[in-house]
Amino acid sequence: MKNLIKSILTAILALSASALFSSCGTAPAPTPKVTPKTVPVKKTTSYSSTSTQALAKKVLAHPKITLLRKQVSGRVDGASSYHNIASVARGYSAKRSSYSNAPGGYTKLRRKMLETMLYMADVKGYRYRVTSIAGGSHSKTSRHYAGIAFDVDMINGVKVGAGKPYYKAFMNACRAKGATEVLGPGAKGHSRHIHMAWPR
Ligand SMILES: [Zn+2]
Secondary structure (H helix, E strand, O other), X not given: OHHHHHHHHHHHHHHHHHHHHHOOOOOOOOOOOOOOOOOOOOOOOOOOOOOHHXXXXXXXXXXXXXXOOOOOOOOOOOOOHHHHHHHHHOOOOEEOXXXXXXXXXXXXXXXXXXXXXXXXXXXXXXXXXXXXXXXXXXXXOXXXXXXXXXXXXXXXXXXXXXXXXXXXXXXXXXXXXXXXXXXXXXXXXXXXXXXXXXOO
């Protein structure tokens, strides 16, 4: 009889122990009924059905695109290329800088520019760093302030500069994607970065 009681007690203890363990967060959560996404990832150049917010999210998460988190001058003002893209990825506008020629305020970012940023990485295969989009101080009427220009200072690990590889081909590819103001080494103020802008 004693043995029987003992074995019953042991069984109860074992049960409560297993109940304890299964309630410790290690138990598998009930599988939510989510239909797996079967849409294949397109390797095409068309982002036409994608919103600017979704495009910005892709740019933000892209392993080949580095977004500078401060101005080239070192200034941290929430208007860096990183901040611009992160804001648009969250559904907000991109902040402009408020020093020197920069007018302050906010702007949207143009779809064509965001598409091209992705195209340069996805299709052309470039790994590159963006130093400025809507922020920073540029010439007074710069297209940066309208969210239709971006600057790049490093491509495939090589700093932009006269005689360096990659940047000329990068500039040409942006021209082919509709950029109408493309400047780099040889142009005043562009010895160490390239500038791509789309029509207003
Ligand atoms: Zn520029």
